[in-house]
Each structure stands twice: as C-alpha cells, then as structure tokens.
Amino acid sequence: MAPIKTFEKKSSRDEFYQDLLETAQSLYDPKLPFIANLSNFSALLFYAFKDNEIPVNWSGFYLRDKILNNRFILGPFQGKVACSIIPIGKGVCGTAAKNGKPEVVPDTHAYVGHITCDYASLSEIVIPIMVDGNCVMLLDIDSYEFRTFGDVDLKWLMEFGEFLKRVYLENRKVDY
Numbered sequence: 001m002a003p004i005k006t007f008e009k010k011s012s013r014d015e016f017y018q019d020l021l022e023t024a025q026s027l028y029d030p031k032l033p034f035i036a037n038l039s040n041f042s043a044l045l046f047y048a049f050k051d052n053e054i055p056v057n058w059s060g061f062y063l064r065d066k067i068l069n070n071r072f073i074l075g076p077f078q079g080k081v082a083c084s085i086i087p088i089g090k091g092v093c094g095t096a097a098k099n100g101k102p103e104v105v106p107d108t109h110a111y112v113g114h115i116t117c118d119y120a121s122l123s124e125i126v127i128p129i130m131v132d133g134n135c136v137m138l139l140d141i142d143s144y145e146f147r148t149f150g151d152v153d154l155k156w157l158m159e160f161g162e163f164l165k166r167v168y169l170e171n172r173k174v175d176y
C-alpha cells in the first residue's frame with residue numbers, strides 16, 4: 001500500500017470530500033479484516049480534516065453490538081477518549097441509529113440528550129449506515145467549533161456512508 005499523501009488544502013469542501021472519498025477507496029483492502037479497514041479510515045478522516053484546517057477534534061465509528069442488539073460499541077476512532085457504549089435512541093448517535101437518518105448538530109449544548117464525551121466538542125455530524133433497515137454502524141465526527149457541518153458535508157458524508165456500507169457488506173465475510 002502506497003503511503004498516504006498529506007492532504008493539501010483544497011479551495012472548496014466539494015474538492016476536499018471528492019479527494020477524501022477517492023483516497024478512502026484506494027486505501028480500502030478487501031483482503032484485510034473489516035476492523036483494519038475501519039481503523040485506517042478513522043485516521044484518514046481525522047488527518048484529512050486537520051490538513052484542511054476543518055476544526056475536527058474526533059472522528060470515528062460505533063458498531064452495532066452483535067450480542068446486546070440495542071446498543072452500539074465504540075469502534076476505531078481518532079481523538080480523545082470517548083464513550084464506549086451508546087444505547088439506541090440515546091444521544092446524537094443513538095437517535096440517528098433509531099431514526100435511520102443523519103443528525104447534523106450546529107450546537108451540542110442546545111441538543112437535548114447530547115452525550116458529552118469531550119467538552120471541547122461544540123458541533124457534530126452523525127451518519128447511520130443502514131443495512132436492510134437496520135443501523136449496523138455509525139460514522140461520528142465532532143468539531144471544537146459551532147456550526148462546522150452543513151449541507152455540503154452532509155451530502156458527501158452520506159456518500160462516504162454508502163462506501164462504508166459496501167465495505168461492511170463485502171468485508172464482513174473476511175474472518176480474522
């Protein structure tokens with residue numbers, strides 16, 4: 001695998017996300033276990049935002065608990081120590097999972113039921129990855145500024161979510 005380039009600052013969010021998605025697709029190795037691919041994606045996301053001076057302090061995944069089906073378990077991430085378990089219907093993540101819809105939060109302090117893992121997180125976006133109507137994992141990105149995520153971020157991160165769904169469906173067959 002070729003070393004990942006530093007993300008030069010892009011002039012637009014569209015260009016930034018286009019490049020991010022293409023790099024994630026080139027990084028994906030279907031022969032590797034799912035968790036290995038997710039681990040690299042969480043680092044790719046975090047440092048791509050950082051290199052583009054997009055104020056992200058946490059990026060990562062929550063995975064559906066295969067035993068206790070009503071909750072999500074912390075998966076690969078970058079950032080400060082995070083909440084390990086999120087029940088469905090709780091917080092931004094749990095609400096996105098329950099409704100099967102993304103959550104874009106301009107101000108975490110104003111979001112009723114927000115689960116605070118890092119007090120520095122002031123805005124957030126969560127994308128649920130849905131398979132057969134069930135949320136199997138969540139992409140969660142936090143920002144240390146208010147109102148960081150808008151329609152362009154939502155559009156592209158949902159596309160990133162569709163890529164993650166393909167990886168999930170293809171890659172979960174790989175045992176390790």
Ligand code: SME
Nearest residue numbers: 082091092093114115117
């Ligand atoms: N804030 C999230 C919990 C996860 S942390 O952001 C990593 C929530 O309310 O669901």
